[in-house]
Amino acid sequence: MILFTTSLRAWLFGLLIALIFPASASGLPEVVRQALTKARIPETAVGVYVREVDASQPLLAINADAAMNPASVMKLVTTYAGLELLGPAYTWRTEVYASGTLEQGKLTGDLIIKGYGDPNLNLENFWVLMRQIRQTGLKAITGDLVLDYSHYSLSQEDPGAFDGQPYKTYNVLPEALLVNYRTSAVHLFPDPQHDRVRVIADPETPLLDLQNNLRLTKKKCGYWRNAVRADVRPHEAGNGHVSVLLNGAYSVDCGQNTYYLSLHESTAYIYDLFRDLWSQLGGTFEGGVRRGSVPESLLPLKVYHSPPLAEVIRGINKYSNNVAARQLFLSLGETQANGEKFVSLDLAYAAIQQWLFAKRLNFPEMIIENGSGLSRRARISARHLGDLLQVAYHSPVMPELMASLAIVAVDGTARNRLKRSGVAARAHIKTGSLRDVSAVAGYVLGKNNRRYVVVFMANHANAANAKPAIDRLLEWLYQSAK
Numbered sequence: 001m002i003l004f005t006t007s008l009r010a011w012l013f014g015l016l017i018a019l020i021f022p023a024s025a026s027g028l029p030e031v032v033r034q035a036l037t038k039a040r041i042p043e044t045a046v047g048v049y050v051r052e053v054d055a056s057q058p059l060l061a062i063n064a065d066a067a068m069n070p071a072s073v074m075k076l077v078t079t080y081a082g083l084e085l086l087g088p089a090y091t092w093r094t095e096v097y098a099s100g101t102l103e104q105g106k107l108t109g110d111l112i113i114k115g116y117g118d119p120n121l122n123l124e125n126f127w128v129l130m131r132q133i134r135q136t137g138l139k140a141i142t143g144d145l146v147l148d149y150s151h152y153s154l155s156q157e158d159p160g161a162f163d164g165q166p167y168k169t170y171n172v173l174p175e176a177l178l179v180n181y182r183t184s185a186v187h188l189f190p191d192p193q194h195d196r197v198r199v200i201a202d203p204e205t206p207l208l209d210l211q212n213n214l215r216l217t218k219k220k221c222g223y224w225r226n227a228v229r230a231d232v233r234p235h236e237a238g239n240g241h242v243s244v245l246l247n248g249a250y251s252v253d254c255g256q257n258t259y260y261l262s263l264h265e266s267t268a269y270i271y272d273l274f275r276d277l278w279s280q281l282g283g284t285f286e287g288g289v290r291r292g293s294v295p296e297s298l299l300p301l302k303v304y305h306s307p308p309l310a311e312v313i314r315g316i317n318k319y320s321n322n323v324a325a326r327q328l329f330l331s332l333g334e335t336q337a338n339g340e341k342f343v344s345l346d347l348a349y350a351a352i353q354q355w356l357f358a359k360r361l362n363f364p365e366m367i368i369e370n371g372s373g374l375s376r377r378a379r380i381s382a383r384h385l386g387d388l389l390q391v392a393y394h395s396p397v398m399p400e401l402m403a404s405l406a407i408v409a410v411d412g413t414a415r416n417r418l419k420r421s422g423v424a425a426r427a428h429i430k431t432g433s434l435r436d437v438s439a440v441a442g443y444v445l446g447k448n449n450r451r452y453v454v455v456f457m458a459n460h461a462n463a464a465n466a467k468p469a470i471d472r473l474l475e476w477l478y479q480s481a482k
Contacts, residue, residue: 106142
């Protein structure tokens with residue numbers, strides 16, 4: 001009788017779930033199908049794949065074999081490959097050389113900095129590097145600052161080729177020596193007492209002429225970036241100086257915010273930052289800047305190491321850092337270098353393909369292009385991305401990969417999703433969006449305490465409206481998957 005009662009309760013619970021979250025005739029849960037209909041996205045424009053991590057067959061597979069643009073979800077391929085090929089403890093090095101005579105803290109000659117693709121050499125870490133150089137006893141430099149970018153072999157690209165926005169930070173191109181993503185942060189402070197918006201550039205630099213024409217308003221904040229316009233005007237002299245005119249309106253209700261731009265050529269940016277930090281640390285520097293190479297006979301004065309890869313990929317996946325993903329993708333080429341002194345996109349592609357082959361995975365439709373997903377050409381199927389996530393779940397690097405993903409309703413790009421839902425804090429996902437693309441992939445821990453791989457990709461003119469459908473899928477998976 002007890003067994004019968006337990007079975008009856010289980011049957012009734014299953015019936016209730018089926019009534020709340022029924023599956024449509026196409027296989028999609030009804031709530032997901034209805035959300036797609038409301039968003040005016042046909043089911044033929046989405047690829048969906050759901051599978052329990054230990055199951056041999058998927059729970060859902062809708063258009064799962066169609067090659068689709070995954071947007072930033074492609075970063076899952078890059079970061080998982082990085083963890084396995086390079087290792088969670090892998091660090092990028094930046095080498096510093098003294099070319100000349102170094103005596104009693106004075107370098108009569110040039111200081112050379114050679115980069116190896118560190119994706120995390122931000123303002124704070126570059127200051128740490130400067131401090132480590134000072135700790136060698138070096139104080140005065142009479143020669144030039146020489147910057148060595150030779151570790152990357154890349155063709156010249158237009159940073160505005162993707163969308164015509166060359167000054168947007170997500171369009172920064174890879175460089176072997178990339179400092180602070182060549183970014184200028186413009187901090188906005190509402191100042192109602194003086195009826196103005198204060199603006200502060202960071203880092204402060206004579207290369208930037210910032211003209212503030214912003215009007216302070218008392219309207220609701222809304223999406224403030226749409227109300228602020230940055231008109232960028234490079235100086236005709238071509239000396240690295242740039243004028244930025246800030247126009248539009250900014251509301252008191254918005255509080256403090258930051259507008260990011262990439263404005264300066266790399267050597268000018270690093271030179272200006274180096275001079276400022278070196279002076280702050282008590283050093284003297286009399287020279288200019290140029291690109292060059294490290295003489296083979298020199299030994300490093302100092303080698304700086306980045307934070308470990310396991311930490312770096314948190315920024316790549318949780319906050320969808322395109323530039324860091326591209327730097328990591330190129331670093332995969334080191335596993336194919338075979339003694340060569342540089343890495344290239346071809347070597348990175350070869351590393352990915354060999355890695356997949358070794359794992360007995362064949363993704364013939366996959367086009368990864370640059371490793372970040374910031375691409376109109378990138379393609380992968382929902383099934384193959386799901387297969388990769390299932391393999392990753394049983395990999396030794398699973399803890400590091402999962403910890404890098406945004407937690408629904410908690411952090412990263414998913415911090416504002418499903419805050420009042422049962423799936424809050426129970427899904428680790430990577431989000432992706434481009435014009436005509438919306439995607440999510442990752443893991444959901446169901447109410448039954450079973451974990452599921454989930455992939456959803458929408459490629460359609462109305463893809464920007466797909467978020468409710470994606471969220472309904474995550475909720476359905478948490479509530480009713482068996």
